[in-house]
Amino acid sequence: MLFRKPSPTPPLHSLPSTTSFSKTKDPHNNNNKLRYTLFSCLILASWILFLHHHTRIPPSTDTCHGSGPLFYIHTLPSRFNLGLLQRCHKLNVYTNMCPHVANNGLGQPLSTPSWYATHQFIAEMIVHARLQNHPCRTWDPHAALLFYVPFYGGLHASTMFREPNHTLRDSLAVDLVHFLQSQPSWKRNNGKDHFVALGRTAWDFMRAEDGADFGANIFLKLPPVRNMSVLTVERQPWKGANQFGIPYPSYFHPKTLAEMLTWQNSMRQRARPHLFSFVGGTRKGLEKAKVRDDIVRQCGDSKRCVLVRCASGGDSRCHDPMKVLEVMSSSKFCLQAAGDSFTRRSSFDSVVAGCVPVFFSEHTAYTQYAWYLPAERGSYSVLIEEREVVEGKRSIEEILMSVSEEEVERMREVVIGLIPTLTYAHPNATNLGFPDVVDVALQQLSRRVKEEQLISIS
Numbered sequence: 001m002l003f004r005k006p007s008p009t010p011p012l013h014s015l016p017s018t019t020s021f022s023k024t025k026d027p028h029n030n031n032n033k034l035r036y037t038l039f040s041c042l043i044l045a046s047w048i049l050f051l052h053h054h055t056r057i058p059p060s061t062d063t064c065h066g067s068g069p070l071f072y073i074h075t076l077p078s079r080f081n082l083g084l085l086q087r088c089h090k091l092n093v094y095t096n097m098c099p100h101v102a103n104n105g106l107g108q109p110l111s112t113p114s115w116y117a118t119h120q121f122i123a124e125m126i127v128h129a130r131l132q133n134h135p136c137r138t139w140d141p142h143a144a145l146l147f148y149v150p151f152y153g154g155l156h157a158s159t160m161f162r163e164p165n166h167t168l169r170d171s172l173a174v175d176l177v178h179f180l181q182s183q184p185s186w187k188r189n190n191g192k193d194h195f196v197a198l199g200r201t202a203w204d205f206m207r208a209e210d211g212a213d214f215g216a217n218i219f220l221k222l223p224p225v226r227n228m229s230v231l232t233v234e235r236q237p238w239k240g241a242n243q244f245g246i247p248y249p250s251y252f253h254p255k256t257l258a259e260m261l262t263w264q265n266s267m268r269q270r271a272r273p274h275l276f277s278f279v280g281g282t283r284k285g286l287e288k289a290k291v292r293d294d295i296v297r298q299c300g301d302s303k304r305c306v307l308v309r310c311a312s313g314g315d316s317r318c319h320d321p322m323k324v325l326e327v328m329s330s331s332k333f334c335l336q337a338a339g340d341s342f343t344r345r346s347s348f349d350s351v352v353a354g355c356v357p358v359f360f361s362e363h364t365a366y367t368q369y370a371w372y373l374p375a376e377r378g379s380y381s382v383l384i385e386e387r388e389v390v391e392g393k394r395s396i397e398e399i400l401m402s403v404s405e406e407e408v409e410r411m412r413e414v415v416i417g418l419i420p421t422l423t424y425a426h427p428n429a430t431n432l433g434f435p436d437v438v439d440v441a442l443q444q445l446s447r448r449v450k451e452e453q454l455i456s457i458s
């Protein structure tokens with residue numbers, strides 16, 4: 001049975017018995033009899049109306065399906081989440097995050113309804129807001145299969161990138177672990193049924209004790225956290241056995257299936273005059289991102305490529321979500337080169353735009369988002385070996401030209417079919433009608449916990 005928020009509806013047995021009203025006080029007075037019968041009908045009708053309004057019989061899409069995963073949200077002291085937002089201008093050493101944390105993390109609305117200028121590292125807030133309104137939420141920890149820890153770890157990590165004192169940099173993470181370990185629900189399974197969602201990459205929480213300090217803390221290295229499932233926009237491909245990739249948020253946050261279908265159809269019908277495009281910048285002196293130099297050069301040299309350079313003083317379209325979408329949705333292929341880390345938000349923008357992503361590393365998507373992407377890589381994407389590009393063996397244009405038109409259309413259809421599950425629906429959607437990022441994560445987490453046979457709840 002589902003545990004729901006206490007509803008204002010009185011239980012049925014406490015309702016006044018309607019039959020008591022049909023008893024006539026004076027059996028000899030027919031007028032009275034009629035009056036009382038009418039009165040009783042009225043009372044009955046108003047109770048039916050009352051029940052109709054107050055016993056929300058949710059539409060089928062607003063229920064937690066079947067044996068659906070039931071999760072409980074830990075009540076954390078606000079220093080672990082919403083409290084951090086009070087200093088939103090200091091959350092990130094590079095950007096004022098205040099406009100980005102607005103609207104439950106969706107950011108500022110764009111001119112088209114359901115579209116927002118969503119920040120790339122804000123998934124943790126959107127996940128939180130969506131789970132708070134989710135039909136599979138339970139208020140009873142004993143009925144829960146999963147426990148969600150609403151920690152805004154990414155927002156906190158970025159406030160501490162420049163903190164030289166490691167004890168201080170790590171202190172909130174250590175504090176959280178102490179808090180969790182004191183909870184009865186943690187003790188039940190040593191945290192194995194707990195999960196946290198992080199809007200930044202795993203690297204930001206896995207400081208290496210030897211080697212260069214890039215500002216990371218040690219959250220994901222704490223032994224209790226290694227018992228939890230960690231959802232992150234980029235997992236550490238080799239050590240992240242308990243880390244699961246979740247998509248970066250894009251800009252589309254629909255509330256209904258109808259909005260989603262309309263968008264998918266418009267992407268199917270788009271004319272795509274450009275063979276490929278690249279939206280991004282180069283990274284000076286970053287070995288990992290060397291391929292970007294070649295991509296920018298090759299794209300710039302090709303008549304079939306649209307280049308939107310993102311650099312200070314670069315193309316202004318780069319920072320305008322709708323302009324980026326415009327470029328991508330008029331291209332057949334969208335190049336997704338690793339940058340500061342393996343993954344990019346842009347891969348998900350490209351899917352939303354119905355543009356087939358071209359990867360240069362298997363860690364940009366294939367080893368990251370196994371819950372979300374088809375196992376058959378070639379069905380929705382192209383992988384070009386980085387060294388082929390860097391060593392100038394083959395041109396990107398040549399490779400993409402060799403894909404037949406039918407093949408491109410087939411891939412595009414798969415990409416467009418992926419849009420719903422790669423979308424963060426509007427957190428206040430009550431009748432969504434399709435599984436989004438958060439629904440897929442809940443299904444997979446619950447499968448994982450059940451497989452480990454952690455819990456047997458009736």
Ligand SMILES: *[C@@H]1O[C@H](CO)[C@@H](O)[C@H](O)[C@H]1NC(C)=O
Pocket residue numbers: 103104106427428
């Ligand atoms: C969702 O609803 C709540 C309560 O009405 C409101 O405060 C919040 O701003 C809404 N979220 C968004 C993103 O519109």
Ligand SMILES: *[C@@H]1O[C@H](CO)[C@@H](O)[C@H](O)[C@H]1NC(C)=O
Pocket residue numbers: 165166167168
């Ligand atoms: C680092 O911060 C901790 C906690 O505030 C403090 O106890 C310690 O003395 C600091 N270490 C240094 C080297 O400043």
Ligand SMILES: *[C@@H]1O[C@H](CO)[C@@H](O)[C@H](O)[C@H]1NC(C)=O
Pocket residue numbers: 189190191192223224227
């Ligand atoms: C992690 O889980 C294992 C197995 O349930 C348990 O033995 C271990 O003590 C847990 N570690 C922590 C730090 O809670």
